Amino acid sequence: MRSPSLTTLLLPLLSPLFSFVPQGNRFSPIQSPEVTEDAALTNPFRGDGAGGGERPRRISGFASALHVVKVDVPARVQEGETVQLVCHYDLDGDNLYSLTWWRGKDQFYQFSPDSIPEVTVYTAPGIHVDKPRSGGNVVILRNVSRTSAGKYRCEVLAEHPSFEKDSKITAMEVIAVPKTAPHIEVSDSQYSPGEILEANCSSTGAAPPPKLQWLINGDKISDHHLQLVYEPSGSPRLQLRFLLRASHFQHDGRALLTCTASLLDLYYRSSEVLLTLPGIKAAAPVQKLYGNCATNRPSSYFIILCLIGPLIPYVL
Known part of the structure; x- marks a missing residue:
């Protein structure tokens, strides 16, 4: 009679250990991503046609496609x-x-x-x-x-x-763009060379505040003659304190003082006042709109006024 093998003798002793061995692919070092129920139903690679090939496979934990x-x-x-x-x-x-x-x-x-x-x-x-x-x-x-x-x-x-x-x-x-041109206030309209000109330029109704600039006879006045202050409403006011010289009085004893207000590329307007030597008739302040002579259908009178308007203060 043939004696039993060693494996036959040990099998009853080892069989209880096999019940603890994990099933499936749990020993795999890389876990398969969990597929949501929605993704499983719409998997374009399924052979049963349930996915219809309309949507990619969606895996939970990955960035959303939408x-x-x-x-x-x-x-x-x-x-x-x-x-x-x-x-x-x-x-x-x-x-x-x-x-x-x-x-x-x-x-x-x-x-x-x-x-x-x-x-x-x-x-x-x-x-x-x-x-x-x-x-x-x-x-x-x-x-x-x-x-x-x-x-x-x-x-x-x-x-x-x-x-x-x-x-x-x-x-x-x-x-918010200002509705009007900047406003000029001057201490006097007639000056002699050597006197101090004091003036204010303000602009209201804008947000953010517009940039203000003083000019005399078309030349910018240096910043060290200026002081910028803000009203309680937030509107800017640019104060000017400036020594007038004889060279400033051109055109038969007149000097043109201008304040400009600009806001980005949306707004640009200016106001002007004529300063004169004593004894020369002054003119009222003038407000100018950038491109103010542009109109769709100008009349002949309007064209003439645009051409000679800037000369009127000097022939008065």
Whole structure:
């Protein structure tokens, strides 16, 4: 009779140990990523056709496919203008649940393609949505004001089952342009060489404050003759203290003092006052608008006035 092998004798003793051996691929040093139920159903590589090849495989823990590509919001606009906001996004196969716009913490717009109505407008300070002209990823704002300025955020949310979300933020500044030319105040209109000219130039109704500059006979006056102060309202006032010389009095004893106000590339205006030597008739202050002789259909009288207007103070 054949004696039992060593393996046969040891097997009853070793068999309980095999019950503790992990099953499947748990010994693999690299774990397979967990696939969500949604991704499993839409896997384009499945042989049963359930995925339809419409969406890529989605793996939990990886960056979401949905994203906002770009937000078009003008960086700087003038008060009273109409503004267009555009949100460019990529759903990457998802369906859109909603697109919302925020200014700071205030939501003012929502587009939901499966809702009735699709567009909902919310009240927010300084925000006036032109609802008939807005829709989808485009929002039109009417009559923007300083209150309309701030950080604008577009947020896109995908439909069930992913509910993925992404957003982008960009800022808009609103410029308030002065309604009038700068205002000049002078201590006197007649001076002799060697006297001190004291004058103020101010501009109101602007935000941010415009840049002010003094000129005499078209030449800029050095900054060490100037002092810039701000009124309680925030409006700037440029003070001038300047020694007048005989060389300043040109054109038969007259000197032209000018103050200009400019604000970025949106506004440029000037005011002028004529200073004279004693005994010479002075003229009233003049306000000039940059390009003020430009008009669509000028009359002959208007053209003549534009040509000879600057000479009138010198022939009086």
